[in-house]
Amino acid sequence: MGRITFPIGPQHPALKEPESFKITAEGECVVEVDIRLGYVHRSIEAACCHRNFVQSMYVCERICGICSHSHNNSFARGAEVLLGLEVPPRAKYIRTIVAELERIHSHLLWLGVAGHEIGFETLFMLVWRDRETVLDLQEMISGNRNHYGMSTIGGVKFDLTTEMVDKIRASLDILAERVAYYKHVATTEVTLLKRVENVGVLSEQLARDLGACGPTLRASNVAYDVRAAIPYDAYPDVEFEVSTSDLCDVLGRTIVRVLEMAQAINIIRQLLDKLPEGDIQVRARPRVPEGEVVIRTEAPRGELFYYLRSDGSDKPARVKVRTPTLANWPATIAMLEGAYVADVPISIASIDPCMSCTDR
Amino acid sequence: MDNATTLMPLFYVLIFPGFAFLVAFSLLAEFFDRKVYARLQNRQGPPWYQPLADLIKLLGKEDIVTDAADRAMVTAVPLFGLAAVVASFLYIPLWTADWAFSFTGDIVVIIYLLTIPAFVLVLLGWYSPNPFGSLGTSRVIAQLFGYEVPFTLAMLTPAIVAQSWKLTDILRYQADHQWFIVLTPIAFIGALVALIGKLERVPFDIPHAKTEIVGGPMTEYTGRKLALLRMMFQTETVVGAAFIAVAFLGGPYLFGLTAGLEGSFLGALVGFLIVMLKSVLLILILSLIKALFARLRIEQMVRWCLLWLTVPLLIQILAVVVL
Numbered sequence: 001m002g003r004i005t006f007p008i009g010p011q012h013p014a015l016k017e018p019e020s021f022k023i024t025a026e027g028e029c030v031v032e033v034d035i036r037l038g039y040v041h042r043s044i045e046a047a048c049c050h051r052n053f054v055q056s057m058y059v060c061e062r063i064c065g066i067c068s069h070s071h072n073n074s075f076a077r078g079a080e081v082l083l084g085l086e087v088p089p090r091a092k093y094i095r096t097i098v099a100e101l102e103r104i105h106s107h108l109l110w111l112g113v114a115g116h117e118i119g120f121e122t123l124f125m126l127v128w129r130d131r132e133t134v135l136d137l138q139e140m141i142s143g144n145r146n147h148y149g150m151s152t153i154g155g156v157k158f159d160l161t162t163e164m165v166d167k168i169r170a171s172l173d174i175l176a177e178r179v180a181y182y183k184h185v186a187t188t189e190v191t192l193l194k195r196v197e198n199v200g201v202l203s204e205q206l207a208r209d210l211g212a213c214g215p216t217l218r219a220s221n222v223a224y225d226v227r228a229a230i231p232y233d234a235y236p237d238v239e240f241e242v243s244t245s246d247l248c249d250v251l252g253r254t255i256v257r258v259l260e261m262a263q264a265i266n267i268i269r270q271l272l273d274k275l276p277e278g279d280i281q282v283r284a285r286p287r288v289p290e291g292e293v294v295i296r297t298e299a300p301r302g303e304l305f306y307y308l309r310s311d312g313s314d315k316p317a318r319v320k321v322r323t324p325t326l327a328n329w330p331a332t333i334a335m336l337e338g339a340y341v342a343d344v345p346i347s348i349a350s351i352d353p354c355m356s357c358t359d360r
Numbered sequence: 361m362d363n364a365t366t367l368m369p370l371f372y373v374l375i376f377p378g379f380a381f382l383v384a385f386s387l388l389a390e391f392f393d394r395k396v397y398a399r400l401q402n403r404q405g406p407p408w409y410q411p412l413a414d415l416i417k418l419l420g421k422e423d424i425v426t427d428a429a430d431r432a433m434v435t436a437v438p439l440f441g442l443a444a445v446v447a448s449f450l451y452i453p454l455w456t457a458d459w460a461f462s463f464t465g466d467i468v469v470i471i472y473l474l475t476i477p478a479f480v481l482v483l484l485g486w487y488s489p490n491p492f493g494s495l496g497t498s499r500v501i502a503q504l505f506g507y508e509v510p511f512t513l514a515m516l517t518p519a520i521v522a523q524s525w526k527l528t529d530i531l532r533y534q535a536d537h538q539w540f541i542v543l544t545p546i547a548f549i550g551a552l553v554a555l556i557g558k559l560e561r562v563p564f565d566i567p568h569a570k571t572e573i574v575g576g577p578m579t580e581y582t583g584r585k586l587a588l589l590r591m592m593f594q595t596e597t598v599v600g601a602a603f604i605a606v607a608f609l610g611g612p613y614l615f616g617l618t619a620g621l622e623g624s625f626l627g628a629l630v631g632f633l634i635v636m637l638k639s640v641l642l643i644l645i646l647s648l649i650k651a652l653f654a655r656l657r658i659e660q661m662v663r664w665c666l667l668w669l670t671v672p673l674l675i676q677i678l679a680v681v682v683l
Contacts, residue, residue: 006491006573014571027498028658117571119562119655125401191563191654341495342657345571 003031010039014117014345017355021348025341033336035329037358044360048319053079053153053288056316061147063321064357066109068147069095069102070299071321076151077232078295078308082288083153088279089234091155093271096234097168098141098150100264100271104175105134106300107257107264110352111182114254117345118195123185130178133171140164155281165272172265179261186254196250200335200347203248212331214302214324215260216351218244219252226298238270250350257352286314299324301352323357372461377454379446385636386594387411389601392640393647400651411594418587426580428489434581437487438588441480445595448473452602453528455612455631457535462528467519470527470603471512474558477592478504481567484589485577496576499567499658506662507557507564510669513677514551517544518607520680531611539610546676548608550669552645555600557665559593561646563653564661597646598639605638614638 003026010018018039024032044063048056057079061072073095080087108131115123135145142148142158150156160168186192202212207220217224225242227235243259245252292309302324309318328351335347372378390411398405425431451466453459478500485497518540519525522533534540541548557564568576575581578589605611612631656664 004491004494006495013574025495115654119565119569119571120653121562122401122651123654125403129402189654191656194656194660195654340657340659342566342569342572 002026008344008348014348015355016113017353019353019355019358021336021344023336023341023344028341030336030339030341030344033333035333037329037355040356040359042356042360044321045319048316050315052286052314053310053316054286056319057151057153058149060319060321061149063323063360064354065146066106066354067102067299067301067304067357069098069150070297070304072149073099073151073233074295074297074304074306075308075319076153077297078293078306079153079284079288081293081295082291082308082310083284084289085154085282085284087155088282089276090159090278091280092234093237093275094156094158094160094280095151096238097160097268097271098138098148098156099233100268101134101137101141101168103264103300104261105131105138106352107261108134110257110300110349111186111254114196114250114346114349115192117349118192120192123192127182130175133174137168137171140167152281154284155279157281159280160275165275168268169272172268176262176265179258179265183255183258183262186251186258193251195343195346196254197247199250199343200253200339200350201249202331202335206334207248207331210330210334211327212302212351213327214299214352215253215256216302216328216331218242219256220248221246226296226303230296232297234271237274238267240267250346253350287312288314288316292318301325301354301357302327321360323354323360325351325353325355325358328353329358372450373446378450382446382449382595382598383591386591386598387415389598389640389643390594393597393643393650396644396647397651400648415587415591418582418590419584421583423583423585426489429580430487433483433487434585437480437483438581438585438592441477441592442588442595444473444476445592445599449595449599449602451527452599452606453531453611454602454606454635455628457528457531457611459528462526465525467515467525467527467530467607471515474596474600474603475504475508477596478508478558480589480592481577484581488577488580490579492573492575492579493577495573496567496579499573500577502658502662503557503560503564503567506665507554507669510550510665510673511554511558513670513673514547514554515603515607517547517673517677517680520677527606530607531613534610535613540608544608544676544680546672548604550673551604551608552642553669554665555604556646556649557661558600559597559646562650563656565655566658566661569655597643601639601642601646602635604642605635609638609642611635611638 003024005024008021008023009015010020020036022034023030044059047059051059057072057075060075061068063071108127112124112127138148139145141164142150202220204220204222207217207222221244223242223244228242240263243256243263245255288310290310290312295306297304304324305322307320308316311317332348332351336344339347391408395405425434448470450461451470481500482497485493518530522530560567568578581589612634614634
């Protein structure tokens with residue numbers, strides 16, 4: 001059979017956001033992949049440089065609709081370093097709780113999308129139903145389901161009341177049960193296993209060489225997690241394991257994400273138990289002293305990198321963001337070459353790509 | 361010839377049990393399928409008239425044919441496929457073993473007519489300039505090798521046991537002895553699984569896997585032509601289910617309900633309702649399977665079908681012939 005070239009994207013049912021993959025296939029086997037980025041470039045950096053720090057923080061939150069808190073929090077932390085502010089412990093705890101809730105909601109979303117990519121619509125529907133539990137919590141805490149606007153320079157915007165803490169605990173019990181169930185499904189369901197086992201293989205060496213990050217890296221048996229490597233916010237105060245898998249395939253990535261959800265529940269429970277009393281915010285001056293800072297955060301998709309530079313005015317001089325998806329693209333290309341056409345969507349989805357993050 | 365005898369065949373073909381009834385019943389079956397599927401996924405599901413509304417919507421949409429496509433072919437082929445499926449329905453005895461259209465070899469004709477939708481898809485993909493159409497076409501052909509052999513083997517098993525190529529004789533044999541689901545259970549399972557492949561339903565929805573190749577051979581089609589193609593698959597679902605219900609589940613016979621009513625209108629009505637009930641039960645099984653599985657890859661599907669369907673079916677046929 002001759003070669004056939006077809007596009008996946010920028011408009012394709014497998015992709016939720018516009019990005020283009022030009023696939024050359026021989027029969028059902030992929031021989032070449034060409035990737036084109038930049039369809040949703042929104043000039044975030046330029047937009048930030050024309051606004052003051054507080055406004056820019058909210059612009060940055062809009063980089064992503066799923067891991068919004070990671071962006072918002074990273075920017076706030078960067079500005080705090082430049083301003084020399086010490087954030088109250090209660091604010092740090094609340095930030096971490098929201099970040100871990102976001103991780104659960106992001107991983108549940110991913111699990112549903114993965115089910116959809118391999119034609120397992122029932123998994124998609126059930127997982128997204130359970131995801132509502134987390135979104136309800138976020139709405140209760142911040143008033144919004146996705147763009148919480150939780151962190152602000154010098155602390156957090158909203159406090160947790162006792163009733164909220166009780167509600168979070170109750171919801172976590174439900175989630176823990178569902179996560180245990182999904183772990184069972186992901187490791188035993190026959191047709192699911194047939195579609196994820198030995199698919200999108202990324203060896204440990206290749207993962208290191210190509211600079212993969214986040215769950216993609218951890219599923220290739222590299223125990224690297226920014227939360228453990230350079231703990232920030234309230235992470236120094238909690239105990240958790242870095243979830244890894246030595247399977248190096250889509251199944252490994254599924255297991256890592258499910259385990260991370262269980263760890264996130266564990267982390268939130270510890271934080272709720274130890275939640276300190278006190279203020280949630282300190283005052284920040286609008287003018288930020290001259291200087292530059294690099295902030296690294298473990299977003300649900302991997303290591304998020306922020307570079308901020310201030311020239312002493314109330315507007316940032318540079319805001320450089322490197323999102324985890326961008327770091328994972330080379331690894332994705334490596335997974336796709338030589339794979340079956342049928343495995344292309346699930347392999348792309350397995351890194352949990354966020355195109356809008358990548359293009360900014 | 362008076363008017364009644366001239367008009368009756370037309371009535372059979374166009375109204376009942378032909379085209380009009382088949383379309384109405386398939387819309388109802390589609391609603392049932394979608395509702396069950398939705399409830400299993402913790403969703404509300406569509407209202408009963410949704411399949412009809414979808415059909416009317418598609419019929420009312422703009423009819424687009426790309427310049428690169430062969431207009432005559434693209435227009436004729438969906439009609440051809442639907443006609444084949446509707447024709448095959450006439451040969452299935454729906455309420456009695458004294459079926460007017462029955463003849464020796466009708467079971468082969470039904471199997472043949474039910475194969476045509478696959479070739480319709482092949483032609484559609486072939487005449488469409490879309491790369492997803494070409495990929496879909498190659499998958500349709502590959503899948504055809506996977507399910508067609510088991511389906512034919514499975515449907516021929518009752519014929520071999522009853523020693524007749526006539527569906528009504530198979531029905532009589534079941535009335536006299538036992539249903540074929542009991543006598544040849546492997547053939548029943550084989551027929552049902554192969555039917556899933558034929559209907560391109562989960563886990564064998566590979567030729568039009570939307571997250572991989574958009575719509576497969578149907579990618580370029582819209583409006584009336586898409587409506588006809590959808591109708592072709594919906595009616596094929598009903599025909600396939602009724603075919604298996606008659607060949608394996610004893611057709612209109614159930615606990616002797618129709619005993620003593622042979623030939624009467626009441627007997628026909630009860631028998632007909634029983635066949636419809638059994639078809640709906642089979643569609644229920646298809647819906648459950650749809651909710652339970654993920655989509656397989658094409659090479660997994662073909663290998664699985666040849667190994668786990670064809671081989672047991674051959675063994676069963678061998679056993680039947682030897683015994």
